[in-house]
Structure formats: structure tokens, C-alpha cells
Amino acid sequence: MTAVRHTGILLRAYLLASAVLAPLARRHIQKRIGIGKEDPQRYSEKFGETSEPRPDGPLVWLHAVGVGEVLTLPALIRAMATLQPDLKFLVTSSTLTSARAIAANLPENAVHQYLPVDCQPFVRRFLDHWRPDLSIWAEQDLWPAVVVEADRRGIPLALVNGRMGQKSFESKLRFKSLFADLYSRFSLIEVQDAGSKNHMTRLGVPSMAVAVRRSLKAGGVPLGHDPIRLKAIAKVLKKRFVWLAASTHSQEERDVFEAQNIILERHEDALLIVCPRVPTRGSEVKEMAKAAGLKPQLQSLAPYIVPETNVFIADSIGEMGLWYSLCDLAFVGGSLEPVGGHNPYEAMRLNCAVIHGPHVGNFARDYRAAHEAGAALEVTDADGLASAVLDKKSLKMRKNAKGLMAAGAENLLDCAAGLLELVRPDGR
8 A cells, every 4th residue: 555645735736737728738849759859659658648559567767967967777678687687677767869879779668659748637547557666767857747656556666866956956845845746755765975865864864764776877788789881881881080079069079179170180081070969050060170271071961981081971870889899089068068977887898098178067976986096097188188088098998997887787787686675566
């Protein structure tokens, strides 16, 4: 029998609104389809409608929004399936980008769906169909109608790999009672650092209900890629000096292009592959490269790298595994400008040495561990970046990263074991 939960005035007001705003939500989704922000083939999933059958047996439902968080889920799925092979998995996300990213990395025993809009009619239709036995959230934000309805049905809720920075905490603090009511419905809450735990307790979550566990991203599996395509590109580039700038942002791209100009003075055949964090920025990045005196090529316009190109802009989605596999060394972006950094483990798992800037607050513990292991190198400007790329010693970091990967896999398996204790035994 489901315990009676506290439902304060803010949560009651939200749930009431979510019950009556469904018609407006439908119109909103239709407008987003028109401007290319929703999947025109699968948009009905946003209303809890699907043609996918529910698999037989126990079903674990995992949800994340951001690409980085979504790409953590395949490793967690594999770890849980290792411990309990009869499990099936449902992965939900909200954006086109995350759906495309997970498509190339989704395990065979899992299906992807878009999370329904947080209106009670859509949420109920979704849960009526899928009837999950456990709901795992690997995301900072919560959708109240989904959380409340899942809890009402007796579906255990777990929050893993959580992180709550100062800005997120301050925005939630204005609705403290709402979030206290939501977090109280979770059977397990694990966050990545003590700061996140402190923020949660200040929102009214009992300290003993929040555990600190290192990031699950260290235990992930390598990103998928097309081996035939990799072989073909590697053959074309085998005699060239190639390096990668991954998940870049606009300000730091100027430093990246300046570094490439310095590298070209030593290696006139040098090729820089740039993967913008937001792939739709490809044309903008191309113009920036031109302004820096380089010879760029945009993948979406010309997918085959030609000899005269010295900057190849990979503006595709779901191909990071290909580019990390191709290159021996990568600059991981979001770090030369104050973005907070991006996941270093995706590169490490594919034997790619990691260089980064000083702004890595979102992954502070991870980069600190990487530096202690000699598995990452920090630079502060274009000159430092060029020097690191040109230094053959930088490649030695790849060997040092293997110990981090092993420890990460053990941590992931331990997390999976804890989650399995929550799976409803009846497998409804």
C-alpha cells in the first residue's frame, strides 16, 4: 500500500493546472513541430501515445534530459542487466538532440520514448501503457505530475547521479515546499558531491535520505560508432596530423582556431575536427574559422574530408564515438570559457587523451581525479593548447586513464545493485 504523502498548496496548484492545460499543451507541441523543435514522426509520444508494445516481465524506466545525462544511461542499463538479466528497460528524454544521441547507443534490451508533457492526462496514459516497476531519474529537474502519479501507483522512484549547483538551488528555493514534497516521494537519492547534498537538505530533504556517490559517468561504456565509416575516414587521414576539439562553445573556438594556426606552422597538413556542443551552430563556426584564416569544411554540406581542408566541422548528432575513436587527442570544451566543462570520460574510454581549460566546475571531482592519475592536462589559452597538442608526451595520459575507468565501472555496478533492491518483485 502506497504511503500517504504530504501535498502542499504549491504542489496542489501545479497538479490542478496540469490537469486542465492539456489542450494548450497540444497546440504548443504543434507549434514546435512547425519550427523543427519536435519530432514530426513521434510527437504523439509527448501525449503519452505510442505504438510500441510494453515488453513482458519487469520493466525499469530511466529518464534524463541533457545529452550527457542520457548517454550515462546505457552503461547503467548494462550494469543492471548484468545483475538481473530478465529486466527490460524504457529510456525517456525530452529533446530531439538527446533522442538522436541515445539512438546510436541504446542497448538491445531497451526502447526509447519521449517523456510526455507534464499534464496529468498524458502522464496517466503513459503510465497506463508502460506500467514500470522502477523509475530512475538521472536529471537535475523533476516533473511534478510525473513524479506524483508514479508514486501514487506505488512505482519506486530513485534519483541517481544528481547534482544541484548554486544557481539551480536558488531557483528551487523560491518553491521550497514544492520540491520538499517531490523529493519526499523518492526511495533513493544519490548526488555527486557534498555541495549538492547540502542544497537538497536546505530544500527540506532529510540529510540521511541523501547519499553522496561519485559521478556515474566514469563507469560508462564507449560511445557507439560505425566501424566501417571509421576505417574509411582513418584511411584517408592516415598521413595527416589530426586532433579534435569536442563540445566547443563560441568564445573558446577562437582559441581553438588560433591554436590550429600555430600547429599548422609545425604540421602544414594538420587537420582540426571541431564538434560544436550545439551542432546547429555549424555555419556560424565555419564563418569563425574562415575569419581566422583557416580552410573549413562543414560536414552537413560536404561529408567527405578533402585534402585542402584544415578544419572539419562535424555538425552531426550522435557521432562523438566516431570522432573520439579517430583521434588520439582531444580538447574537451566548455572549459576555456566559464561554461563548467563537459564529460572527459567519453574521450578516455575511446583511448583519446584529454586536454581542457580551467573552467570545469560541473565536473570538478572528475577532473581532479583525472589530474591525480595523470590522465588529463589543463591549459589556459591558445598557446598552451597548441603546445599540449604538439607535445607527444600528452599521449601518455591515455594509459593513465585506464585505472579511472576501472574504478568507475565498479562504482556503477554498486549503484546498479542498490537500484535493483527497489524493483517491485511482481514485475507488473
